[in-house]
Amino acid sequence: MRKELDNTKATVRLRKSAYRKEWYLYIESYPVRVAGKDTPQRVREYLNRTITTPIWDKSRTARTTEATQTFKPKRDLNGIILCKSEIDQEACIYADSVRKLRQREYDNASLYSDTEIAQAEQKERLQQNFIKYFDKVADKRHRNSSVSIQTNWERVHVLLKMFAGDTLLFSQIDNRLAEDFKFFLLSAPCGGSKKGTISRNTASTYFSIFKAALKQAFIDGYLTIDLSAKIKGIQEQESRREYLTLDELNKLANTPCERDVLKRAALFSALTGLRHCDIQKLKWNEIAIEGNQAKLLFTQKKTKGVEYMPISEQAFKLCGEPRQSEQLVFEGLPNPSWISRPLRAWIEKAGIQKHLSFHCLKHRKFRKYQLTNRLV
Structure with missing residues (x-):
């Protein structure tokens, strides 16, 4: 709620029915500030009353x-519309009594203190739908984020609707509701064609997203208390992460892959520790040669941090022949959602019996020796 303009005027008006010889009574107020609108609005409030015998003022077209x-209706000294019928006249008197109430509300609005206005605005925000707000926050914060991050926010949005329905008012959100949603996530179903419930670690990720939305709601003034700081997250289970030994990496290097760019990018990740998203967007103008040393100078997509990283001669050779400065180094590298199948086929072809993702390659424990690693 925003403070109404001081000169708002409420007037009883008539609107002709399209099908019958009767007129609807309504109150028109202007100018009025309306939430979500930048300019003053003309507000019409229909009173569920009609008349059929208004007296027209032939001197006012x-x-x-x-x-x-057509002509404007004739009014008495108090501004009440005049009618031939007594029943219609009573309807016009009723309409004017409602108009007086609305006029008094607009007149009193200018007398509200700043505190009262703030309280009224907060009360209005508490009646907004958190689930719709969550969707807007996801779009605003992660429009340019990775597909996996966007998918996680979309999944939490779906689970919120499963938990609370289409509407969850900010006024309903408190510690107890957050705890209830936490327990709901711990037994929430998997999405898509997958069966069963999500893992504890996935539930932890989803609940962290929920807390991030609560934090943003506090910043935006929808919540008066920072609930995200008061609510404990879901403890993750320690998981065993697979990684490659140096011998296994050599096996991969000596095994053909159906997608050459995938092979080069995977080995490059193992030798440099770069994420898939950073390798995918790496351009030739982000690689510099100083003396005999190749170096990367780029901005990480995930952290937005600027990296200045020397790389080994072998890692540089995996980049291929230098091309135009704005061209991608690993042009044609598939997105994460399309990379799993050819990567798994390549790993199995090398005789490695481990469940590895592209992400696992950069966690290889030997990567701190990236300047001296040599694959046979």
């Missing part, structure tokens, strides 16, 4: 066309 001429 209203909207007139070449075919028709």
Whole structure:
């Protein structure tokens, strides 16, 4: 709620029915500040009353066309519309009584203190739908984020609707509701064609997203308390992460892959520790040669941090022949969602019996020796 303009005027008006010889009574107020609108609005409030016998003032024309001429209704000294019928006159008197109430509300609005206005605005925000707000926050914060991050936010949005329905008011959100949602996530179903419930670590990720949305709601003024700081997250289970030994990496290097760019990028990740998203967007103008040393100078997509990283001669050779400065180094490298199948086929072809993702390659424990690693 925003403070109404001081000169708002409420007036009883008539609107002709399109099908019958009768007129609807309504109150028109202008100018009025309306939430979500930058300019003053004309607000119409219909009173569920109609009249059929208004008296027209032939000296005051209203909207007139070449075919028709209309007039404004005649009013008494108090501004009440005059009618021939007693029943219609009572309806007009009722309409004017409602108009007086609305006028008083607009007049009193200018007398509100700053505290009262702030309280009224907060009360209005508490009646907003958190689930719709969550969707807007996801779009605003992660429009340019990775597909996996966007998918996680979309999944939490779906689970919120499963938990609370289409509407969850900010006024309903408190510690107890957050705890209830936490327990709901611990037994929430998997998405898509997968069966069963999500893992504890996935539930932990989803609940962290929920807390991030609560934090943003506090910053934006929808919540008066920072609930995200008061709510404990879901403890993750320690998971065993697979990684390659140096011998296994050599096996991969000596095994053909159906996608050459995938092989080069995977080995490059193992030798440099770069993420898939950073390798995928790496351009030739982000590689510099100083003396005999190749170096990377780029901005990480995930952390937005600037990296200045020397790389080994072998890692540089995996980049291929230098091309135009704005061209991608690993042009044609598939997105994560399309990389799993050819990567798994390549690993199995090398005789390695481990469940490895592209992400696992950069966690290889030998990567701190990246300047001296040599694959046979």
